[in-house]
Amino acid sequence: MNILERLNKEKIMAMIRGVHPGVGDRTVEALVQGGIRFLEVTTNTEGVYTLVERWRKAYGRDLLIGVGTVLDAEMARQAIDAGAQFIVSPNLDEEVIAYGARNQVDVYPGVMTPTEIVRAVKAGAKAVKVFPTGSLGGAAYLKEIRAPLDHVPMIASGSVGLHNIREILEAGAFAVGIGGNLVNRHWIESGNFVAMQKLAQELVHIVTDLREVR
Template sequence: MAGPVTASVVSVLSGARILPVLTVPSVATAGPLADALTAGGARCAEVTFRTPDAEQVVKAMAAHGGLAVGAGTVLTSEQAERAVVAGARFVVSPGYDAEVVATCRELDVPVVPGVATATEVMRVLRAGLDTVKLFPAEPLGGMGMLKALAAPFPRARFLPTGGIGPAHLPGYLAHPAVLAVGGSWMATTGHVERGDYDGIRRLTAEAVERSRG
């Protein structure tokens, strides 16, 4: 059965098919980055917990408005709690961790665990969730892998992330099991460090346009 957490994932994404995945080196860039993503038509973004400023970036971008901001690369329940306190509206993990899922349930925040095998999909479904992050999608086999996993699990919804670029979007978005596609090409660390917010806006707008078919 689909649990309330999954329904909240769909609600938070609000029909968005593109999820920018961000690794932000400094909180000072959070405001301009949020402006660029919003101007490009993004409605949500995932800030990965891979940098010292990640928690503050989530807080700043969440306060900025215009984006549903989530936390990614969440590995522990403690990180999940910190992310939610900072303002994260959803949590994404590269794998399945029962404690992370339990904490997100307690905090009533959607969680999307990562999977790479059929066994992991079964574990997530058994936990009462039905939205999973296929990660790393392209190294695992891309669309071939997604189709192979989607076939025996018709209830599962997928958020493929990892190695995906604009050329891959049409194939992923055309598959009925795909809820949204995550990617970092729209706003790489290089873009942010260079202050190339025009480039971020343009690449985001192109991705959003592609997602509309």
């Protein structure tokens, strides 16, 4: 099973952004214990590449780890050198997609419009990140944009959480990216990693329910 097939099965990509390295390990442990199997670590996280290397070694069997907020080919190079198994961007940059393809690493670029989606696919993207899903209209927007483009795997990202993950997936999202609505900064600062683990379990349970229905 390749990375994209695994993502389609697991559905949830947790996003770590700006978490201090000192609490990063406990954050990842809570996510893994909660059943999360995909992790995106953004480049505006302190020590991102060192963290990716460390977590790849620690969770190689349990977690697929990528680098997010990759804005150009040089950042893509650093991410891949650190061991990123996939790359995520908030924008569409054909050079990043091409660099990933040359190194056999999937790139999921951020897109908003049908034009951007088609451009991304023509550039070689195997899936796209519809971002920011919440501001664009959530499940309703996703359902409408998929009508003519249902052959393109779409990862919904932006304002996705426990309150709407079910309807986002039912609208046809290939997977979802969840940041602060799961990797809750208040919980991290207060050391409440049990709450994060519990929420992860609830989100994974919804995915399991939907999988069984289908």
